[in-house]
Amino acid sequence: MQTNFTPAQLADPAMASSEKILRSCVHCGFCTATCPTYLLLGDELDSPRGRIYLMKDMLEGQKPASPEVVTHIDRCLSCLSCMTTCPSGVHYMHLVDHARAYIEETYRRSMSDRFVRAVLAATLPHRARFRAAITVARFAKPLKGVLGALPFIGPRFAAMLDLAPAVVPAKGPAGRPHIFPAVGRRKARVALLDGCVQPVLMPSINEAAIRLLNRFGVEVVLPAGEGCCGALVHHMGREASSHAFAAHNIEVWYEEIEKSGLDAILITASGCGTTIKDYGFMFRNDGRLAAKAAKVSALAKDISEYLLPLELPTPARPLGLTVAYHSACSMQHGQKITDGPKKLLRAAGFKVKDVAEGHICCGSAGIYNILQPELAEKLRDRKTGHIARTKPDIVATGNIGCITQIAKGFADRAKAGGPAAPPVVHTIELLDWALGGPRPEGIAEHSVWARESA
Numbered sequence: 001m002q003t004n005f006t007p008a009q010l011a012d013p014a015m016a017s018s019e020k021i022l023r024s025c026v027h028c029g030f031c032t033a034t035c036p037t038y039l040l041l042g043d044e045l046d047s048p049r050g051r052i053y054l055m056k057d058m059l060e061g062q063k064p065a066s067p068e069v070v071t072h073i074d075r076c077l078s079c080l081s082c083m084t085t086c087p088s089g090v091h092y093m094h095l096v097d098h099a100r101a102y103i104e105e106t107y108r109r110s111m112s113d114r115f116v117r118a119v120l121a122a123t124l125p126h127r128a129r130f131r132a133a134i135t136v137a138r139f140a141k142p143l144k145g146v147l148g149a150l151p152f153i154g155p156r157f158a159a160m161l162d163l164a165p166a167v168v169p170a171k172g173p174a175g176r177p178h179i180f181p182a183v184g185r186r187k188a189r190v191a192l193l194d195g196c197v198q199p200v201l202m203p204s205i206n207e208a209a210i211r212l213l214n215r216f217g218v219e220v221v222l223p224a225g226e227g228c229c230g231a232l233v234h235h236m237g238r239e240a241s242s243h244a245f246a247a248h249n250i251e252v253w254y255e256e257i258e259k260s261g262l263d264a265i266l267i268t269a270s271g272c273g274t275t276i277k278d279y280g281f282m283f284r285n286d287g288r289l290a291a292k293a294a295k296v297s298a299l300a301k302d303i304s305e306y307l308l309p310l311e312l313p314t315p316a317r318p319l320g321l322t323v324a325y326h327s328a329c330s331m332q333h334g335q336k337i338t339d340g341p342k343k344l345l346r347a348a349g350f351k352v353k354d355v356a357e358g359h360i361c362c363g364s365a366g367i368y369n370i371l372q373p374e375l376a377e378k379l380r381d382r383k384t385g386h387i388a389r390t391k392p393d394i395v396a397t398g399n400i401g402c403i404t405q406i407a408k409g410f411a412d413r414a415k416a417g418g419p420a421a422p423p424v425v426h427t428i429e430l431l432d433w434a435l436g437g438p439r440p441e442g443i444a445e446h447s448v449w450a451r452e453s454a
């Protein structure tokens, strides 16, 4: 694509990076075929190619973002399916990240939009505040009808209440700074990201990861002070805030690397993994943090990526349950991890089923299901329909957002008279269970979901 940025514009590193990305797009439109919003809406401006044109026009013309641009960029899930499809290697993620930050600087959103975004940015990345918020949301659930009918913000309030769990899990042993020693001879030492939302909603995920790693000779450290990776606010275009979260974690992990050494930084939420692997790019022009950020990104690994070469043992008595594996967008498109988690599950004795339209997002996409509830619900229903057709005993995925979204979709289907909802768990919980850990909460001793819905 031909571009006409001035030398003065290109002196800005963010603009120079976007210009390079824009030039690599050849307008072929292959990406439109795999874009969830184009699939739902059929509007070129809700396709990657259409959005690329809008972003080019906005950035090149140095115009404040228009309501039209904001509408179509806000509808983008940042699922990155377009990046997997694109034959020209267009780095859509860096382009849309820049556009979102530019929108945040140049566009004044409606009061209701600003309010909802401010509430989300002030609560989700902070564990204690998020725990308090979902505790309140539990009691507000019966008011969903009234709150959901409020003008402008109603549907978003309803979406927030829907996603709050009926029971807030107790704080587990993970979630606090600690060193979890390897059982037997220590083969490796890793840090595990605890982050923000996941340890509050499902502390069982990191507890399973720690148990499994420890059993296979890996010492796990949760360094003091580590917190949100910055991804949630990053997707809202709040660059200063996302960089502050990221910079904080980089310093914490780097200190740990210097002090005691780390073989890897492991992540059990693929959305966070995609962002942490991008820290090197985010801080490329930061004289103080560039090298540290690059080191952290180089050490960052999804838990499945780390476990695969360890060649875990085969269980003596395989559980033999059928697992529908949902590959999170941040896993398959963001980190290009596709077969590893399925190989691990098969080796652990599960029958793994692929889900039709596996490349299409479930609608979770960070906080997309709160900000764009109608589109998110359509994608969720499409996804649960495809999963249900595999007749699984269990659904497994590697991202907390997808777990919440898919579980809610199945719960709604069951409420509407559909079959009982299958348990939706993290891949690591199944691996830990199959290899000697406890049965994940929510999985009945003998899952009957598949048989009931047959």
Ligand code: SF4
Pocket: 034, 035, 036, 037, 038, 046, 047, 048, 051, 075, 076, 077, 078, 079, 080, 081, 082, 083, 092
């Ligand atoms: S990131 Fe996803 S929703 Fe956004 S343009 Fe690409 S494929 Fe479409």
Ligand code: SF4
Pocket: 024, 025, 026, 027, 028, 029, 030, 031, 032, 048, 049, 052, 082, 085, 086, 087, 088, 089, 090
């Ligand atoms: S597939 Fe790639 S090159 Fe083709 S229009 Fe989409 S982004 Fe541009």
